Amino acid sequence: xxxxxxxxxxxxxxxxxxxxxxxxxxxxxxxxxxxxxxxxxxxxxxxxxxxxxxxxxxxxxxxxxxxxxxxxxxxxxxxxxxxxxxxxxxxxxxxxxxxxxxxxxxxxxxxxxxxxxxxxxxxxxxxxxxxxxxxxxxxxxxxxxxxxxxxxxxxxxxxxxxxxx
Amino acid sequence: xxxxxxxxxxxxxxxxxxxxxxxxxxxxxxxxxxxxxxxxxxxxxxxxxxxxxxxxxxxxxxxxxxxxxxxxxxxxxxxxxxxxxxxxxxxxxxxxxxxxxxxxxxxxxxxxxxxxxxxxxxxxxxxxxxxxxxxxxxxxxxxxxxxxxxxxxxxxxxxxxxxxx
Amino acid sequence: xxxxxxxxxxxxxxxxxxxxxxxxxxxxxxxxxxxxxxxxxxxxxxxxxxxxxxxxxxxxxxxxxxxxxxxxxxxxxxxxxxxxxxxxxxxxxxxxxxxxxxxxxxxxxxxxxxxxxxxxxxxxxxxxxxxxxxxxxxxxxxxxxxxxxxxxxxxxxxxxxxxxx
Numbered sequence: 144x145x146x147x148x149x150x151x152x153x154x155x156x157x158x159x160x161x162x163x164x165x166x167x168x169x170x171x172x173x174x175x176x177x178x179x180x181x182x183x184x185x186x187x188x189x190x191x192x193x194x195x196x197x198x199x200x201x202x203x204x205x206x207x208x209x210x211x212x213x214x215x216x217x218x219x220x221x222x223x224x225x226x227x228x229x230x231x232x233x234x235x236x237x238x239x240x241x242x243x244x245x246x247x248x249x250x251x252x253x254x255x256x257x258x259x260x261x262x263x264x265x266x267x268x269x270x271x272x273x274x275x276x277x278x279x280x281x282x283x284x285x286x287x288x289x290x291x292x293x294x295x296x297x298x299x300x301x302x303x304x305x306x307x308x
Numbered sequence: 309x310x311x312x313x314x315x316x317x318x319x320x321x322x323x324x325x326x327x328x329x330x331x332x333x334x335x336x337x338x339x340x341x342x343x344x345x346x347x348x349x350x351x352x353x354x355x356x357x358x359x360x361x362x363x364x365x366x367x368x369x370x371x372x373x374x375x376x377x378x379x380x381x382x383x384x385x386x387x388x389x390x391x392x393x394x395x396x397x398x399x400x401x402x403x404x405x406x407x408x409x410x411x412x413x414x415x416x417x418x419x420x421x422x423x424x425x426x427x428x429x430x431x432x433x434x435x436x437x438x439x440x441x442x443x444x445x446x447x448x449x450x451x452x453x454x455x456x457x458x459x460x461x462x463x464x465x466x467x468x469x470x471x472x473x
Numbered sequence: 474x475x476x477x478x479x480x481x482x483x484x485x486x487x488x489x490x491x492x493x494x495x496x497x498x499x500x501x502x503x504x505x506x507x508x509x510x511x512x513x514x515x516x517x518x519x520x521x522x523x524x525x526x527x528x529x530x531x532x533x534x535x536x537x538x539x540x541x542x543x544x545x546x547x548x549x550x551x552x553x554x555x556x557x558x559x560x561x562x563x564x565x566x567x568x569x570x571x572x573x574x575x576x577x578x579x580x581x582x583x584x585x586x587x588x589x590x591x592x593x594x595x596x597x598x599x600x601x602x603x604x605x606x607x608x609x610x611x612x613x614x615x616x617x618x619x620x621x622x623x624x625x626x627x628x629x630x631x632x633x634x635x636x637x638x
Contacts, residue, residue, distance in 0.1 A: 180541045181608050211345045213380055213473055215543055217606050219615030221559040226432040229386040234420040235428050241419075242412055242429050247572055254571075255564040263565050264572050267556040271618075272604045274437045276382050276471035278346050283469055285384030288436075304613055306606035308473065308543055308638065376510045378545055378638055391597040394551040399585040400593050406584075407577055407594050439602045441547050441636040443511050448634055450549030453601075473638065 182305040188297035192244065194228075194236040195292040201275075201305055202282060208307045209280040217272045217304045222262035222296035224269035225303065230289030243268075243295075262295035269293055277307075347470040353462035357409065359401040360457040362390075366440075366470055367447060373472045374445040382437045382469045387427035387461035389434035390468065395454030408433075408460075427460035434458055442472070487514035487530070512635040518627035522574065524558075524566040525622040531605075531635055532612060538637045539610040547602045547634045552592035552626035554599035555633065560619030573598075573625075592625035599623055607637070 182204050186195055197216070205214055218225045229235040243265050253260035273290060276283045284290075292303055347369050351360055362381070370379055383390045394400040408430050418425035438455060441448045449455075457468055512534050516525055527546070535544055548555045559565040573595050583590035603620060606613045614620075622633055 181606055181613065211471075213378075213471060213543075215604055215606060217604070217613060219613060219618060221557070221565075221615065221617050227386070227436050228432050229428055232420055232422070234418075235386075235425060238418045238420050238425040239429050239432060242416065242425075246411060246576060251572065253564075253568045255562055255568050257562070260565060260568040260572075263559055264569050267558050267569060268433055268598055270435055270600055271557050274380055274382070274439060274604060276346055276380060276469060283346065283382060283384060285386065285467075287386050288384060302615075304606060306541075306543060376636075378543075378636060392551070392601050393597050394593055397585055397587070399583075400551075400590060403583045403585050403590040404594050404597060407581065407590075411576060433598055435600055439545055439547070439604060441511055441545060441634060448511065448547060448549060450551065450632075452551045453549060 180306070182307075183302055184305075186292045186294075186301040186303055188292075188294040188299055188301060190294065191249075191297055192240045193294040193297060194226075194240065195294065196230065196289050197225075197292050197303060198230065198284070198289040200303075201290055204305050205277045205282050205307060206280045211278050212276075212308050214275045214277055214282060215272055215306045215308070216275075216290060217306070218292065219302055219304060220266070220271070222259050222266055223299075223301055224266045224271050224293040224295065225273050226269050226291050226293055227273050227275070227284070227288050228291060229287050231287055236291070259296040265293075265295045345471070347472075348467055349470075351457045351459075351466040351468055353457075353459040353464055353466060355459065356414075356462055357405045358459040358462060359391075359393075359405065360459065361395065361454050362457050362468060363395065363449070363454040365468075366455055369470050370442045370447050370472060371445045376443050377441075377473050379440045379442055379447060380437055380471045380473070381440075381455060382471070383457065384467055384469060385431070385436070387424050387431055388464075388466055389431045389436050389458040389460065390438050391434050391456050391458055392438050392440070392449070392453050393456060394452050396452055401456070424461040430458075430460045487512060510636070512637075513632055514635075516622045516624075516631040516633055518622075518624040518629055518631060520624065521579075521627055522570045523624040523627060524556075524570065525624065526560065526619050527555075527622050527633060528560065528614070528619040530633075531620055534635050535607045535612050535637060536610045541608050542606075542638050544605045544607055544612060545602055545636045545638070546605075546620060547636070548622065549632055549634060550596070550601070552589050552596055553629075553631055554596045554601050554623040554625065555603050556599050556621050556623055557603050557605070557614070557618050558621060559617050561617055566621070589626040595623075595625045
C-alpha cells in the first residue's frame with residue numbers, strides 16, 4: 144500500500160489480492176489514489192488455470208479518482224490475460240476455462256519447450272487489456288459484467304496495472 | 309434522442325438502431341453531442357447470432373465531436389461483443405458467425421444452465437470494446453473496416469456506449 | 474520519415490519496417506515526433522502468415538513523446554491484427570500461427586470468395602488494436618512482452634498506426 148515513487152507518486156502499488164473472494168480490499172481508510180498516474184496491484188493465483196475477479200479493486204481506484212474517462216486494465220504477462228464476463232454464475236468461468244482448454248489443449252503439438260504454449264495462445268486470443276469508460280467515478284459496466292484476471296499458467300504471483308485517463 | 313441527465317448531459321442516449329441497414333440515423337438536425345461525455349445508443353437484434361454494422365453511428369458521434377483522440381466503443385453485455393471487420397462482402401460476417409459456432413457450438417459440454425455459455429465464451433474471445441484513433445473528427449478506419457456489434461444470444465434489445473477522449 | 478501534413482503535422486509517416494529483425498529504426502537522430510497526433514508506419518510482410526515485432530518502433534515514439542498516457546496501436550486492415558506476446562522464444566510465435574491455422578484452416582468451409590475468410594476471422598479473434606500504458610516515456614510492458622503485427626493474408630505492404638494520449 145506504499146507508493147513506489149516517493150514525493151511524486153507516479154506509481155502506486157497496492158496490496159496483494161490473494162485470490163477470488165479473498166485478498167486485501169483497496170477501500171482501506173486513508174488510501175488516496177487520485178495523485179497517482181498508474182496503479183499496480185498483485186494477484187496471487189492458486190491453479191494453473193483460474194479466473195480471478197478484480198472488479199472491486201478497479202472500481203475502488205476509479206471511485207477514488209472520480210470524474211470521467213477510460214479505465215485501462217493492463218496485464219504485463221504473456222501467459223495471463225484479462226477479460227470482462229459474467230459475474231453471477233461461477234459456471235460461466237468454469238465453462239470458459241474448459242472450452243479454451245478444449246480448443247487449445249495443454250499437451251498439443253507445440254515447438255516451444257517450456258510447456259506453456261497453450262497459455263501464450265490463450266493470452267493473445269483473450270487479450271491482455273480491457274478498456275472501460277467511467278463517468279462520475281463509476282465504471283459503465285453492465286449489470287452482469289465483472290473484470291477477470293485470467294491465469295493460464297499458474298499458480299504464480301502476478302500483477303495487474305490500471306491507468307485512468 | 310433526449311439526454312439522460314438534464315442540464316449537464318454527461319450521458320446522451322440516442323435512438324434505437326433497429327438492425328443492419330436500418331434504424332435511426334444520428335445525423336439528425338439539431339443533435340449536438342460535443343457537450344456529452346458518454347454516448348449510448350440501443351441496438352435491436354433480430355437473430356440469436358448477428359453482426360450489426362454500427363460504423364455510421366460511431367462516425368456521426370466522432371464527426372460532431374471533432375478534434376483528435378481515441379474512440380472507445382464499449383458493449384455492456386456478457387453475451388454480446390464488438391469487433392472491427394470487413395464491410396464489403398456480407399459473406400465475411402456469415403463466415404465469422406459460422407466458424408465461431410463451429411469452434412464453440414451452442415449445445416456443447418457446458419455447466420452453466422442458461423444455455424448461453426457459448427455466447428459468453430465468444431464474447432470474451434471477440435472482446436467487448438474496440439478502440440479507434442480519430443483525427444479532425446474522422447476515425448482512422450481502413451478502407452474495408454467497419455465496426456460491428458456482435459450479437460451471440462439474441463434477439464434482444466442491446467446497448468452500445470461510445471466515449472471520445 | 475517526412476511528415477504527411479506540412480506545417481501542422483497531425484500525421485507523421487515513418488519509414489518502412491521491412492520485416493522482423495530488419496527494417497528502418499525510428500530512433501534516427503533528428504526525428505521529433507512530439508508535435509504529431511498520430512504516427513503511421515509501414516510494415517512489409519513476407520509470408521501469408523507472419524508475426525512482425527514492432528515493439529522498438531512503438532517504444533521509440535513513446536520515448537520521443539515522453540510523459541504519461543496510453544499508447545494505442547491500431548491496425549487499419551481486416552486480414553491482419555496486432556497482439557502482445559512473448560518476445561524471447563520465436564517458437565511461441567510459430568506455435569501461435571500454427572494453432573490459429575489449426576482452429577481456422579485456410580481451406581475451410583467458407584462462403585466469402587476471396588479465399589481469405591480465415592484471415593478475417595483470425596483478425597477479429599486476435600483484435601486490431603493493443604493498448605499499453607506508459608509512464609515517463611516508457612511503456613509498461615512486462616519483461617517478456619513484445620508487440621507483434623500479425624499478418625494473416627500476406628505478403629503485403631501493411632500499415633500500423635500509433636496514437637499517444
